[in-house]
Structures are given as C-alpha cells and as structure tokens.
Amino acid sequence: MNSLAKFGQREHYIFPGQLQNISTTASVGERADVSSLYEDYLAYWQDQPLPAGQVVLIALPNSPDLLAMFAAVLNSGYVPALIAPTTPGERVAQMIVDFAAGALIRSAAQHTTWTGYGVSQAAELGRWQVGHVANAPLPLTQAGQVVIATSGTSRAFSSGCVHWFSSLQTNALRHARSIGLTRADRILVNLPMYYSTALVAQTIAALELGAHLVISGPPFLVPTYLEDLREHHITASSVTPVLLRQLNAHPQPFAPCLRLLTVGGDQAAPAEVSQCLASHPGLELYLTYGISEAGPRVSTCAAHRVSPQRLGSVGLPLDGTQVMLLRPGEDSLEGELLVSSDTLLTRKIGQDSHTPIIELQGKRWLKTGDIFSQDHEGYLYFKGRNSDFIVIxxxxxxxxxxxxxxxxxxxxxxxxxxxxxxxxxxxxxxxxxxxxxxxxxxxxxxxxxxxxxxxxxxxxxxxxxxxxxxxxxxxxxxx
Incomplete structure (x- = not known):
C-alpha cells in the first residue's frame, strides 16, 4: 500500500470537499457523483505498489470521471499525465516509455491493444480499465507533481512539462484575478482538459475559488454550446480563436447570463475580436497567452476595455510574472519572450526533454520560443514561433x-x-x-x-x- 505518510507528503493536494460543486452537460452523458467516484478511485490507487512519484497516464474524455481520477492519482502520491483519449496506440506506447509511466488508464480495450502498449494485463476500475506496466523504470518525477503533455507546437509529440501542482494552483488564481473570476461564477469547461487552458485556467481555478464547474467536452458544436450556456446559467467560458470564428458566424447570440469569455490557445484576429464585442454589448472579453508548449497563463488583455489598436495584443503579464524580450540586435523591435515566475515548469521529460531555462540577471527565465514585440505601456504582441522564422x-x-x-x-x-x-x-x-x-x-x-x-x-x-x-x-x- 502506498501510504503518503510514509513518504512525508501532503495527505491531500485536492481536498474531497472541492469536488462537490461539479455538474455536467447532456453531451457528456452522465450525472455522476464526483465525490463518490473519487473515493472509489482513491481506494484503488492507495492500494497499488507503485513507487511514489510514478507517472500515471490518463487517457479519458472530459467527464467527472476524469477529474475524480486526476485527483485520486495525485492524492495517492502519483503523478497524473492527461493525454487525449484518441492518441494513437504507437504514440501511447512511446509515451509510456518516455515518461517512465507505471500505469495507463483508458476505456475498455481488447487484450491485443494492451499488449501493443507493452502492458501485459488490465484491471477494471469503474467503467475504465487500468493497465500496469511490468518492470516500469524508477520514476522521473515526484509526488505532488503533474505532467502536462506538450501541444502540437512542440518539436516532439512524446514530451511533457513537469509542474508542481501547487504552482498550477497559484497560476490558476492569478489568472482568475486577471479576468475577475469569482466564487459566484458558473464555469463551463468544454475545451479538452488535457491542455493547460482547461486544466489550469478553468478547472483548477474553479476548484480553488469554490466556483461551480460544469463539465462539457469535444466535439464543439455551436448550437450545443449556446444551449449549454443558457441551460446551465454559465457566467464564464473559454474558447479558441477557431471556435470564436464559428461563434461569430452563427446568428444566435450568447445567453445573457454569460458575463465573461476568454480566448486562448492561439492568436485571435483583431477583426474577430471586434466582431464579438460588437455583437455582444456588455460582454467581458479577455485575450490570454500561455507558454506555447504546455505552460499556464502568462498575460491577459481585457479586450472590452482597450483601444481598437490593442485588439491584436495578448495584454499585460499576470501578477508575479515578469517578461523580457531577447532581441537579436539593439535596433530590433522584436525578440524571443523570456518569462520569469514562481509558476514555471520544473523540467521537461520525454523526447525533446531539454528544459529551456536560463539564468539571467540573477533570475530563472524560461525561453518560450515565441517572438513578441512590446509597446511602451508593456502590452505584448505575438509575432510567431521562433521556429516559424526561416530564410528563403x-x-x-x-x-x-x-x-x-x-x-x-x-x-x-x-x-x-x-x-x-x-x-x-x-x-x-x-x-x-x-x-x-x-x-x-x-x-x-x-x-x-x-x-x-x-x-x-x-x-x-x-x-x-x-x-x-x-x-x-x-x-x-x-x-
């Protein structure tokens, strides 16, 4: 039995009481008691012989199950790593090796599927299955940490960023303050929870604030999304620029209960931002930026309060976050964005595991790989990835x-x-x-x-x- 007391770790990283204010939309197809799910999953994971700090890959769709499983794995002294449930089998097998994972959780699969992962057996856990990796290597991570798999902007698909869960909590609250999120809000999570926008800026933020969390999920359908806003009295939601374009093209407006909308994951076109504001007077619209490969939020722009010239900006750094531009020359107006904060990743693991941290001016800075310019008031403007610049x-x-x-x-x-x-x-x-x-x-x-x-x-x-x-x-x- 893996007792946290034996390892001197916290008993809870997510308290059971934080899981009581959660509901789902019809598209998720269940009305589960998250607290009850959590207790069942916790009992299972606390009885496993894995060493503390071992990575557990979780390949589940957005659902109360996913959040309950995440909390149970974390609170049992293991390291949850959320991945897309549609991840191809060869990639899953590679991630098991590269993350030194001890187990994989996914929907029920045939024996041949599990052997393809290099996993010899699978056990039932609720409506899911858990495959344990035989002769798993010693952990690369520690209890109390979380792995966020890198997104498509990374050079390697099988890599992840290791964060202390406490730093994700801190970042979530700083982001919440930057957009005015409160305990009274009802937050709709419809973006995939295996990315940091939904996991940190929405889910963890809601847990920390005590706000009501409504879990939905892909695929994104405009009529369903608009109905979810209305039916569940949603006051706060997040979309990507592509989804914003789809919403702008739809004639039906947002439900009046929606107070704020954030846009992240990529740069939103100023024209789309302007159209959304014009179509929804009184809506608070925030443009956000997070470190491209897998980082929590770095900056926020209150689009509804800035001049039209700043609708192409991702705003000002969050409290506790410092930025600087690493310009190639004195006359250059653009440069790679460096970020210094106590919420940065600790390291990268897997393929392309070089951690882009440098020491400069007595501080620890992360090289984002993103090219920015910055105006005289500190507003940041994204220009592209460092790897996007080529010479032809x-x-x-x-x-x-x-x-x-x-x-x-x-x-x-x-x-x-x-x-x-x-x-x-x-x-x-x-x-x-x-x-x-x-x-x-x-x-x-x-x-x-x-x-x-x-x-x-x-x-x-x-x-x-x-x-x-x-x-x-x-x-x-x-x-």
Missing part, C-alpha cells in the same frame, strides 16, 4: 504570420506548414489548410488557392498548398 533565398519569412493570415481567410479552420529541404538546402515550405467544405467547395479549390497566393509576397508563397475539406461543425480545433 536571403529573404526572412515568418511562417507564423502566414498561418495567421491564412486563418483570417473565410472558410479556413486550421493551417499547418512544413519546411521542405533539398539535400542540405532549404527549398521552401508547403501549406496544409483545413477548410470548411460548406464555405470552400471542393471544385473551388484552384480558385481559392489563387486568391490566397495573391495576398502573399512572392518570396512568401509556398511550394504547394494542400486543402483538406472538413465539416466545421464536427471539428474539434483545440490547441
């Missing part, structure tokens, strides 16, 4: 800016770039655009590409453009 035939090309331009084109849901090399020479890049098939018909592809190319300078044009036609209402576009 002596011309500096900002792939991040090109992706943002593409996302502003009607019908574009997502954009991806791929650098092309010939031998040791950079030949250029290719564009892959996911488009709404109701806006960009398949027979209009060539005309659409031509119109897009006309908006780019000659040296900015891709070698090829691939169009993926999808149904926007069924897509889940979350960072």
């Amino acid at each position: 035939r002596d011309e500096k090309v900002n792939l991040g800016a090109i992706k943002q331009l593409c996302k502003r084109v009607p019908g574009v849901l997502a954009c991806r770039t791929e650098v092309v090399r010939e031998a040791s020479t950079l030949a250029g890049f290719q564009l892959e655009l996911t488009v709404d098939r109701d806006v960009v018909r398949e027979h209009q592809g060539d005309h659409f590409k031509t119109r897009l190319l006309k908006q780019l300078k000659h040296y900015e044009r891709p070698l090829a453009i691939a169009l993926l036609h999808r149904d926007a209402q069924s897509m889940t576009n979350h960072k």
Whole structure:
C-alpha cells in the first residue's frame, strides 16, 4: 500500500470537499457523483505498489470521471499525465516509455491493444480499465507533481512539462484575478482538459475559488454550446480563436447570463475580436497567452476595455510574472519572450526533454520560443514561433504570420506548414489548410488557392498548398 505518510507528503493536494460543486452537460452523458467516484478511485490507487512519484497516464474524455481520477492519482502520491483519449496506440506506447509511466488508464480495450502498449494485463476500475506496466523504470518525477503533455507546437509529440501542482494552483488564481473570476461564477469547461487552458485556467481555478464547474467536452458544436450556456446559467467560458470564428458566424447570440469569455490557445484576429464585442454589448472579453508548449497563463488583455489598436495584443503579464524580450540586435523591435515566475515548469521529460531555462540577471527565465514585440505601456504582441522564422533565398519569412493570415481567410479552420529541404538546402515550405467544405467547395479549390497566393509576397508563397475539406461543425480545433 502506498501510504503518503510514509513518504512525508501532503495527505491531500485536492481536498474531497472541492469536488462537490461539479455538474455536467447532456453531451457528456452522465450525472455522476464526483465525490463518490473519487473515493472509489482513491481506494484503488492507495492500494497499488507503485513507487511514489510514478507517472500515471490518463487517457479519458472530459467527464467527472476524469477529474475524480486526476485527483485520486495525485492524492495517492502519483503523478497524473492527461493525454487525449484518441492518441494513437504507437504514440501511447512511446509515451509510456518516455515518461517512465507505471500505469495507463483508458476505456475498455481488447487484450491485443494492451499488449501493443507493452502492458501485459488490465484491471477494471469503474467503467475504465487500468493497465500496469511490468518492470516500469524508477520514476522521473515526484509526488505532488503533474505532467502536462506538450501541444502540437512542440518539436516532439512524446514530451511533457513537469509542474508542481501547487504552482498550477497559484497560476490558476492569478489568472482568475486577471479576468475577475469569482466564487459566484458558473464555469463551463468544454475545451479538452488535457491542455493547460482547461486544466489550469478553468478547472483548477474553479476548484480553488469554490466556483461551480460544469463539465462539457469535444466535439464543439455551436448550437450545443449556446444551449449549454443558457441551460446551465454559465457566467464564464473559454474558447479558441477557431471556435470564436464559428461563434461569430452563427446568428444566435450568447445567453445573457454569460458575463465573461476568454480566448486562448492561439492568436485571435483583431477583426474577430471586434466582431464579438460588437455583437455582444456588455460582454467581458479577455485575450490570454500561455507558454506555447504546455505552460499556464502568462498575460491577459481585457479586450472590452482597450483601444481598437490593442485588439491584436495578448495584454499585460499576470501578477508575479515578469517578461523580457531577447532581441537579436539593439535596433530590433522584436525578440524571443523570456518569462520569469514562481509558476514555471520544473523540467521537461520525454523526447525533446531539454528544459529551456536560463539564468539571467540573477533570475530563472524560461525561453518560450515565441517572438513578441512590446509597446511602451508593456502590452505584448505575438509575432510567431521562433521556429516559424526561416530564410528563403536571403529573404526572412515568418511562417507564423502566414498561418495567421491564412486563418483570417473565410472558410479556413486550421493551417499547418512544413519546411521542405533539398539535400542540405532549404527549398521552401508547403501549406496544409483545413477548410470548411460548406464555405470552400471542393471544385473551388484552384480558385481559392489563387486568391490566397495573391495576398502573399512572392518570396512568401509556398511550394504547394494542400486543402483538406472538413465539416466545421464536427471539428474539434483545440490547441
């Protein structure tokens, strides 16, 4: 039995009483008692022989089960690492190795699926299964820590950022203060909880404040989302820029109960921000920025209070957070953003596990890999990822800016770039655009590409453009 007392750790990182103010939407399909689920899961995990600090991968959909499982694993002295339940099997197997995981929790699967993970047996735990890894290596992490898997902006899919849970609590409360979130709010979590926006800025914030948490989840459907706001009297919600565009295109307004909306996960186009504000007078709209690879919130812009010129900004740093720009030269107006805070990750694990922490001016700074400019009042403006800047035939090309331009084109849901090399020479890049098939018909592809190319300078044009036609209402576009 893994007794926390034996390891001198806290008895609770999440107190059972914090799990009592939670409900779900109809789309989640259950009305479970989170406290009861938590007690069942806690009894199981406290009886496991894993060493304290061992990573447990949790591949469950948004649900009360997910939150109860997260709390039970954490409070049992293990390290929860949330991953998408749709993660391909080969990637799961790789993450088990790279994270030195001792167990995996997922929906029921055939024996062959578990053996494909390198897991020989699976036990039933409620409506889920737990597979224990035979001969798991010693932990890379410690009790009281959480692993947040890196997002698509990372160079490697099988890597994660290790945070102390206490630092996530601190960051959640600082973010809550920056947007005026209170105990009286009813917070809708519809973004995937395996990303930091939903896990830290919404879920942990709600637990710490004692606010009511309403759990929904992907896929994102505008009519369902709007109905959830109204039916559950939601006062606070969060969306990505892609979802904001879908909401702007829908004629039905938000329910009057919605007091504040935050936008994060990527840069929102100023025109979309302006349209949302114009369509919903009195709405508090906040633009937020978090460290791209897997970090909690860094800055907030109160879009409803700033001048139109600042609608392209991600605002000012949170309390307790300092920033500086690492400019390539004295005359440069842009540079890589460095962040100093007591809520930074402690280290990275897995592939691409180099932790981008440097010591400068007697402080610990994290190199974000994001390029920013900053105005005279301290407002931050995102320009792209460091890796987005390439040189093609002596011309500096900002792939991040090109992706943002593409996302502003009607019908574009997502954009991806791929650098092309010939031998040791950079030949250029290719564009892959996911488009709404109701806006960009398949027979209009060539005309659409031509119109897009006309908006780019000659040296900015891709070698090829691939169009993926999808149904926007069924897509889940979350960072």
